[in-house]
Amino acid sequence: MVIPWGRPGLDGVLLKHACLVSAVIVPFGLVLAKLRERAKAYQLELLARAEEPEPVPVPVPAGHDSATRAHGPRIVILGGGISGLSAAFLLKARQPDAHVTILEASSRLGGNMHTHALQLPDKDGSAHHIELGPRSLRTTTPAAKAALQMMLALGLGDKLTFAERTTRGRRYVYNFDRRGLLELPSSFLAFLKFAFEYNLPLCLARDVAHFGASLWAALCNRSNHTARVRALNDMTVDSFFRTHFSDRIAAELGSALVRGIFSGSSTNLLLKHAFPSLWQLVAAYDSVVVGALLNPFLHLSDHFALQPELHIPTAGVDPTTASELLARARRERVASVQGGLSTIIDTLADRLRAQGVVIRTNVVAHALLSSMDNPNQAAVLCASAHEPAGPWEQLDATDIIATLPPPALASLIEQTLELDTQPSSQAPRPTRTLPDGFEPAFTAPRLAWRARGAATALRRMPSLSLATVTLVYQNQSFGNLVHRADAQPGFGMLIPEGGLGHPKPTLGVVYDSLVFPELAGRQHTVLTCMFGGADPAAQARVTGMPSSELADVAQQEVNRLLGVKAVPSLCVPTLWRDAIPQFTKAYDRARAQVEEDFLGPHLPWLQITGKAFGTGVGVNDCIYSAMRTAEQTLARWHDRAAHA
Numbered sequence: 001m002v003i004p005w006g007r008p009g010l011d012g013v014l015l016k017h018a019c020l021v022s023a024v025i026v027p028f029g030l031v032l033a034k035l036r037e038r039a040k041a042y043q044l045e046l047l048a049r050a051e052e053p054e055p056v057p058v059p060v061p062a063g064h065d066s067a068t069r070a071h072g073p074r075i076v077i078l079g080g081g082i083s084g085l086s087a088a089f090l091l092k093a094r095q096p097d098a099h100v101t102i103l104e105a106s107s108r109l110g111g112n113m114h115t116h117a118l119q120l121p122d123k124d125g126s127a128h129h130i131e132l133g134p135r136s137l138r139t140t141t142p143a144a145k146a147a148l149q150m151m152l153a154l155g156l157g158d159k160l161t162f163a164e165r166t167t168r169g170r171r172y173v174y175n176f177d178r179r180g181l182l183e184l185p186s187s188f189l190a191f192l193k194f195a196f197e198y199n200l201p202l203c204l205a206r207d208v209a210h211f212g213a214s215l216w217a218a219l220c221n222r223s224n225h226t227a228r229v230r231a232l233n234d235m236t237v238d239s240f241f242r243t244h245f246s247d248r249i250a251a252e253l254g255s256a257l258v259r260g261i262f263s264g265s266s267t268n269l270l271l272k273h274a275f276p277s278l279w280q281l282v283a284a285y286d287s288v289v290v291g292a293l294l295n296p297f298l299h300l301s302d303h304f305a306l307q308p309e310l311h312i313p314t315a316g317v318d319p320t321t322a323s324e325l326l327a328r329a330r331r332e333r334v335a336s337v338q339g340g341l342s343t344i345i346d347t348l349a350d351r352l353r354a355q356g357v358v359i360r361t362n363v364v365a366h367a368l369l370s371s372m373d374n375p376n377q378a379a380v381l382c383a384s385a386h387e388p389a390g391p392w393e394q395l396d397a398t399d400i401i402a403t404l405p406p407p408a409l410a411s412l413i414e415q416t417l418e419l420d421t422q423p424s425s426q427a428p429r430p431t432r433t434l435p436d437g438f439e440p441a442f443t444a445p446r447l448a449w450r451a452r453g454a455a456t457a458l459r460r461m462p463s464l465s466l467a468t469v470t471l472v473y474q475n476q477s478f479g480n481l482v483h484r485a486d487a488q489p490g491f492g493m494l495i496p497e498g499g500l501g502h503p504k505p506t507l508g509v510v511y512d513s514l515v516f517p518e519l520a521g522r523q524h525t526v527l528t529c530m531f532g533g534a535d536p537a538a539q540a541r542v543t544g545m546p547s548s549e550l551a552d553v554a555q556q557e558v559n560r561l562l563g564v565k566a567v568p569s570l571c572v573p574t575l576w577r578d579a580i581p582q583f584t585k586a587y588d589r590a591r592a593q594v595e596e597d598f599l600g601p602h603l604p605w606l607q608i609t610g611k612a613f614g615t616g617v618g619v620n621d622c623i624y625s626a627m628r629t630a631e632q633t634l635a636r637w638h639d640r641a642a643h644a
């Protein structure tokens with residue numbers, strides 16, 4: 001058919017417009033259909049790898065007389081960090097008759113979360129705080145919603161404090177060529193400077209070209225499905241920045257971001273774990289630029305969401321206030337709590353104690369036992385942290401939730417495998433014998449073999465140590481303190497890997513008092529220098545430096561990087577050993593071995609969560625993952641009780 005473009009009259013005009021509209025809409029519709037179809041196909045395979053299948057809660061039949069059901073679950077949680085406490089919070093919120101005990105090896109609850117009260121009160125006498133561990137919560141991630149809802153339920157809504165708008169988005173990276181700091185784009189001016197420096201238009205075109213190429217392959221049915229799934233799963237942060245933007249952006253920006261958040265190397269960390277929202281856009285559109293433009297309308301990245309929504313009971317909280325606060329938190333992006341993040345830990349612990357949860361500090365979980373008669377009954381053997389070789393205590397449990405870091409979980413499994421199984425009458429130390437009716441968990445030959453494999457895998461899970469040195473300059477403003485012209489107020493500065501040609505493992509400096517001025521006190525400037533890195537030499541240096549040397553190196557570094565010449569009034573060095581799990585390919589393999597070969601159907605009463613086994617290392621991710629694990633634990637318990 002020949003389209004009569006030149007024919008006058010209404011018919012011709014209508015036909016011409018119809019042709020034009022369909023010429024645009026039909027291919028666009030085809031493209032969308034293709035994108036959707038592809039997203040769904042990949043989603044099944046990718047998510048099957050990312051998520052453990054969730055047990056379906058089975059309703060308990062009326063009149064069911066199982067002893068376990070009648071008394072509610074008896075759950076022991078190992079570890080009193082934010083993960084352990086959040087798991088207990090959800091258990092009590094969903095199942096008030098649950099008997100929950102938390103065991104914490106150290107004398108302090110909170111694990112990595114540790115706020116320190118400053119001994120330098122302001123002129124008005126008010127005391128202030130510094131964070132030794134995490135200092136801020138991101139409020140835009142999917143996990144943040146669950147964490148914020150928990151805080152609302154704890155009555156912490158009024159205590160939420162948001163980062164200063166003028167500084168929160170202003171982050172700087174050290175630029176090797178300029179030997180100075182370059183602002184990451186957070187304003188139009190910063191974007192122009194940045195675009196000029198990194199040749200951004202070309203880089204963005206490269207990213208968009210990925211969309212074109214992959215769409216063309218999809219339309220021609222030439223996509224290699226298996227290869228793409230593998231490439232997406234194995235994509236490191238570095239390879240993403242290199243292939244989508246440029247080598248330089250990868251070496252400077254990608255590397256600096258990964259060092260700032262994970263203290264690790266962008267060449268090892270997988271994009272899907274390190275920056276899941278970026279990965280979702282790449283998975284759905286093959287381009288972050290196209291994804292950012294189309295996703296608000298198409299929502300294709302939702303197909304790759306690794307965090308299904310969790311509904312947290314917020315009884316007693318006005319729904320309008322709650323939704324306003326959640327919306328505000330999203331807008332503000334970065335938050336903390338008055339009195340520091342340990343306020344969350346203290347409030348949680350108080351609430352849990354009031355609900356009957358037993359929280360025991362200085363108690364180390366030593367080994368796991370299982371009942372010889374009842375496959376659904378387990379126990380934890382624990383000992384006092386003050387007397388590790390002293391008598392064991394047994395805590396019976398229907399379920400155990402371990403929130404321990406991988407090395408601690410590996411020790412627990414190894415100690416269980418090494419338990420002396422002698423009957424009490426022949427044991428040399430009668431206080432350290434196994435209770436009647438229980439045996440070390442994993443005694444079955446095949447299970448022992450799997451447990452040994454899991455312990456080895458846990459020991460191989462990469463995690464890095466880092467050191468922080470917080471420097472407090474009393475009665476000094478940032479402007480008076482910092483003498484380098486390019487060191488402007490902001491959130492902080494990051495140093496990419498291999499930079500500066502010196503062996504100091506400096507990751508960057510956070511300008512704490514500019515982000516949350518009311519925490520540290522407006523009259524002081526607080527800077528935190530971070531040390532770490534994936535390089536074995538850097539790790540050896542960080543873990544080997546005595547505190548006094550760390551403090552000296554931190555002062556030299558803030559002088560060199562920011563031009564700070566003043567001597568701090570207070571200097572607090574903290575070493576965090578094996579604190580940050582590294583989400584690498586080796587990590588993925590080890591985690592699969594632990595979760596699929598060891599846990600799952602073999603040990604229905606044991607669940608693991610925490611920073612190394614959830615959706616991420618951030619506090620919000622730990623809260624979210626722990627609550628999901630608690631939910632699954634209850635579902636499993638109901639399921640078992642119903643079939644008992």
Ligand SMILES: Cc1cc2nc3c(=O)[nH]c(=O)nc-3n(C[C@H](O)[C@H](O)[C@H](O)COP(=O)(O)OP(=O)(O)OC[C@H]3O[C@@H](n4cnc5c(N)ncnc54)[C@H](O)[C@@H]3O)c2cc1C
Binds near residue numbers: 106138
């Ligand atoms: C320096 C630093 C800065 C950070 N900054 C941020 C940030 O700004 N924002 C953010 O969101 N996240 C940040 N993080 C990450 C976040 O703080 C952690 O991932 C999170 O707090 C981990 O919580 P968790 O409960 O899973 O583990 P942990 O806090 O490690 O708690 C595990 C607990 O288990 C206990 N335990 C170990 N073995 C045993 C045993 N055998 N028996 C009983 N108990 C045992 C330990 O004593 C510990 O208390 C930072 C982390 C560090 C180290």
